Amino acid sequence: MSAPRIGILGGTFDPVHVGHLVAAVNVRHELSLDLVLLVVANQPWQKVDTRPVTPAADRLALVEAAVHGHEGLEASSLEIDRGGVSYTADTVAELAGRYPGAELHLIIGADVAPMLGTWIRVEEVRRAVSLVIVNRPGTRVARTGSGGPLAGWRVTTVEIPALEISSTDLRDRAASGRPLDFLVPPDAIRVIRERNLYGGGR
Ligand code: ATP
Ligand code: MG
Numbered sequence: 001m002s003a004p005r006i007g008i009l010g011g012t013f014d015p016v017h018v019g020h021l022v023a024a025v026n027v028r029h030e031l032s033l034d035l036v037l038l039v040v041a042n043q044p045w046q047k048v049d050t051r052p053v054t055p056a057a058d059r060l061a062l063v064e065a066a067v068h069g070h071e072g073l074e075a076s077s078l079e080i081d082r083g084g085v086s087y088t089a090d091t092v093a094e095l096a097g098r099y100p101g102a103e104l105h106l107i108i109g110a111d112v113a114p115m116l117g118t119w120i121r122v123e124e125v126r127r128a129v130s131l132v133i134v135n136r137p138g139t140r141v142a143r144t145g146s147g148g149p150l151a152g153w154r155v156t157t158v159e160i161p162a163l164e165i166s167s168t169d170l171r172d173r174a175a176s177g178r179p180l181d182f183l184v185p186p187d188a189i190r191v192i193r194e195r196n197l198y199g200g201g202r
Pocket of ligand 1: 014169
């Protein structure tokens with residue numbers, strides 16, 4: 001059997017939306033990945049100080065609802081189970097142990113690429129994964145040349161349908177009672193309603 005090919009799409013998913021899912025399924029298709037894990041951050045260290053983050057268990061429930069029954073996509077609670085602040089370096093190390101010999105493909109939106117230099121123990125991540133960058137409206141995909149933020153990384157770019165959707169906008173929508181329909185999968189919207197997340201009484 002050939003080595004498993006695993007995609008890792010990390011995020012806060014607060015809430016999950018079709019931008020995340022379209023990225024996951026298209027990268028899976030283009031790179032013939034066996035599985036894409038949507039890894040829900042426990043404490044996203046770059047966000048916790050700037051805004052209140054929805055409890056991790058709720059964000060995980062949203063992602064589980066969103067991917068349920070979709071072949072090749074899986075919600076991962078690995079960072080939540082580990083607890084504490086979520087660092088991609090730890091996640092990648094853990095997945096390398098869990099899937100011995102696997103090829104790990106770390107999927108990020110173009111907005112994240114310029115931030116790579118700020119990641120904790122980024123060298124470990126760089127050694128362990130290939131990077132897959134998907135386009136995102138409002139951000140140009142950084143160039144891979146020397147001196148840039150992507151120097152030294154193995155990088156593939158995958159062109160996906162441009163969807164100008166963000167969790168930030170969805171939180172605003174929910175809080176002001178505007179619809180999330182067709183931006184968030186219906187099963188995830190159901191979880192938002194059941195758990196009364198994001199205010200707005202939706
Ligand atoms: P927030 O507005 O709270 O930052 P977000 O919509 O950016 O939320 P994240 O959980 O931060 O969602 O993103 C997880 C990953 O998914 C990141 O790599 C991000 O670049 C990528 N991503 C999110 N939305 C899109 C989109 N519409 N198109 C392409 N990639 C996206
Ligand atoms: Mg983001």
